[in-house]
Amino acid sequence: MPEMPQPWPARIRALAAGDITPPEPRPSATVVLLRDAAAGPEAYLLRRRTTMAFAGGMYAYPGGSVDPRDREVRPPWAGPSPAEWAERLGVDEPTACAVVCAAVRETFEEAGVLLAGSDDRTLVEPGDWTAERAALESHELSLAEFLTRHRLVLRSDLLAAWARWVTPAFEERRFDTWFFVAALPAGQAAADSVGEADRVAWMTPADAVAGFHEGRFGMMPPTITVLRELTPVGSAAEALSAAAGRKVTPVLGWAELDGDRMTVRWPGYDELTVDGVFPA
Numbered sequence: 001m002p003e004m005p006q007p008w009p010a011r012i013r014a015l016a017a018g019d020i021t022p023p024e025p026r027p028s029a030t031v032v033l034l035r036d037a038a039a040g041p042e043a044y045l046l047r048r049r050t051t052m053a054f055a056g057g058m059y060a061y062p063g064g065s066v067d068p069r070d071r072e073v074r075p076p077w078a079g080p081s082p083a084e085w086a087e088r089l090g091v092d093e094p095t096a097c098a099v100v101c102a103a104v105r106e107t108f109e110e111a112g113v114l115l116a117g118s119d120d121r122t123l124v125e126p127g128d129w130t131a132e133r134a135a136l137e138s139h140e141l142s143l144a145e146f147l148t149r150h151r152l153v154l155r156s157d158l159l160a161a162w163a164r165w166v167t168p169a170f171e172e173r174r175f176d177t178w179f180f181v182a183a184l185p186a187g188q189a190a191a192d193s194v195g196e197a198d199r200v201a202w203m204t205p206a207d208a209v210a211g212f213h214e215g216r217f218g219m220m221p222p223t224i225t226v227l228r229e230l231t232p233v234g235s236a237a238e239a240l241s242a243a244a245g246r247k248v249t250p251v252l253g254w255a256e257l258d259g260d261r262m263t264v265r266w267p268g269y270d271e272l273t274v275d276g277v278f279p280a
Contacts (some may be wrong), residue, residue, distance in 0.1 A: 002272065014170075015255070025174040025175055029099050030178075031061055032055075041235055043208065046061070068140070076148060117152065158182050169254070222273075
């Protein structure tokens, strides 16, 4: 059974006592980049620096919160429309547009992989986008401005929605995160160093899961769960195809408090249950 992170017991008690108010989850997106290799598809993982306020030291996928500007101006677009994404993601059209934009923008900022092209049939040519990535990360440039400036369109057809997880109410920072899968576009290479990470690695889902169980890789519940779900997939294309048949409904963990015993569960994912006795 997984161990309970050190901050949880105190916050679970505080929430139960009404001493803290759960923060509203921030809409976010993360992308599992996949590339085909001899041993099967590999996922691109970042180990977040231990100084990070959220999930420090944990392996994660490129991702982050929706930028308010992702809602304000729709970028040049190809592939399924925001209305189609709204139906798929279970939200209104402006939110769906913003979430898809966040997925593309964060993948570009953190991994240097751009899910865009000059039209709905082409992929962007590889290039040095260092300055543009930095400008996006510092909020000096919006995704819509960047794509328009370079006469590119966002290729929403290169993304497939896989899951949606909401951070439990007792966490100090909460996110409502949509998980997408995407194949590494031909001709592009993911960054081998990332500012928010002290390590990047391509791993098969099976190897990553084994490393988690052996205690070598720390991962949050959604990260390890998505890797487990991807283990049977035989290629990146197969992952995108499998995503089409999945329900994207929110998964929300919750805590039970019975005296000194605490149990945290995620409905439908018994393997994630965390349980222990923590005297006050």
